[in-house]
Amino acid sequence: MGYTTPHLPKGRQRLARLVSGAGDVIGVDDAVRLLDLDRPAAAKLLARWSAQGWLRRVGRGAYVPVTLDTLDSPHVLDDPWVLVPSLFAPGYVGGRTAAEYWDLTEQMFNDIVVITSQSVRRKSHRHHGAVFTVKHVAPERIFGTKTLWRGRSKVLVSDLERTIVDLLDDPALGGGIQHVADCLAEFLKRKDRNDARLVEYADRLGNGAVFKRLGYLVETIEGTARLADECRARLTAGYAKLDPALDCPRYVARWRIRIPGY
Numbered sequence: 001m002g003y004t005t006p007h008l009p010k011g012r013q014r015l016a017r018l019v020s021g022a023g024d025v026i027g028v029d030d031a032v033r034l035l036d037l038d039r040p041a042a043a044k045l046l047a048r049w050s051a052q053g054w055l056r057r058v059g060r061g062a063y064v065p066v067t068l069d070t071l072d073s074p075h076v077l078d079d080p081w082v083l084v085p086s087l088f089a090p091g092y093v094g095g096r097t098a099a100e101y102w103d104l105t106e107q108m109f110n111d112i113v114v115i116t117s118q119s120v121r122r123k124s125h126r127h128h129g130a131v132f133t134v135k136h137v138a139p140e141r142i143f144g145t146k147t148l149w150r151g152r153s154k155v156l157v158s159d160l161e162r163t164i165v166d167l168l169d170d171p172a173l174g175g176g177i178q179h180v181a182d183c184l185a186e187f188l189k190r191k192d193r194n195d196a197r198l199v200e201y202a203d204r205l206g207n208g209a210v211f212k213r214l215g216y217l218v219e220t221i222e223g224t225a226r227l228a229d230e231c232r233a234r235l236t237a238g239y240a241k242l243d244p245a246l247d248c249p250r251y252v253a254r255w256r257i258r259i260p261g262y
Helices: 010-021 028-035 039-051 080-088 095-101 160-169 177-189 195-205 208-218 225-232
Strands: 055-059 062-065 091-093 111-116 124-127 130-136 145-150 153-158 250-252 257-259
Touching: 010 028, 028 039, 039 055, 039 062, 080 091, 080 111, 080 124, 080 130, 080 145, 080 153, 091 095, 095 111, 095 153, 095 160, 153 160, 160 177, 160 195, 160 208, 177 208, 195 208, 195 225, 208 225, 208 257
Parallel strands: 091 153, 111 130
Antiparallel strands: 055 062, 091 111, 124 130, 145 153, 250 257
16 A cells, blocks of 8 residues: 555655655655656656755765655644644635645645734744744635644635635745646646636635736636636736736736736
8 A cells, every 4th residue: 555644735645655665865766666757757856855845965866855754743733734723813724835735736835825814914934843924814805715624623724716816816825926827727637626616716806917817827728718708808907917026028918917028
């Protein structure tokens, strides 16, 4: 039987399986054997995990785990999600953290994104060794969540569609527009997605930039014509940036959006 842990996202399950099945030093051959990858894909995955801080490169094609003790521990303080209700209620786990939970990405981030209506003075908080990136929203924007049990704690996480809407509303929560686009592409492959709910949530959020970004990103993807039409019908006046963090000198009139110059 393979190494699986239901509460871990797919990317972390793979990392945990690799660390559990390999020796003290992890090589490309271990990833090929344990994760059923070819050598180029295995080497690329190990390099990415090293860049993200989960593995440390100790030689050519050789790595050691950096956070072995945090991969799959049942202890309360090793699951920082359990701190969210007490620290940030009313609020929920969202953004790139929720994208990882819903298997929209295999990227792993060292922070936990929390969206809360609680007044917060700082965007970054550290508690019990965990880093929380926090965004304040109005109370009426706390919707579209799912309740999870983490240990003995009830924690809210944005549901699949709300996760996508939040990423489009604030691409910084997704680590930038390229990663947001990748998450959206994964969402569109899923049979359990609900496009009507996605549009409903975007309407309820009330940020016209969401429809501009969504329409621009989906218009070239097969099978999304109806979703693109829904976005087009909701275009508001003025231009929005595809990613507010980037210089966006080019204009795309049909979506009233400004995009980077590359």
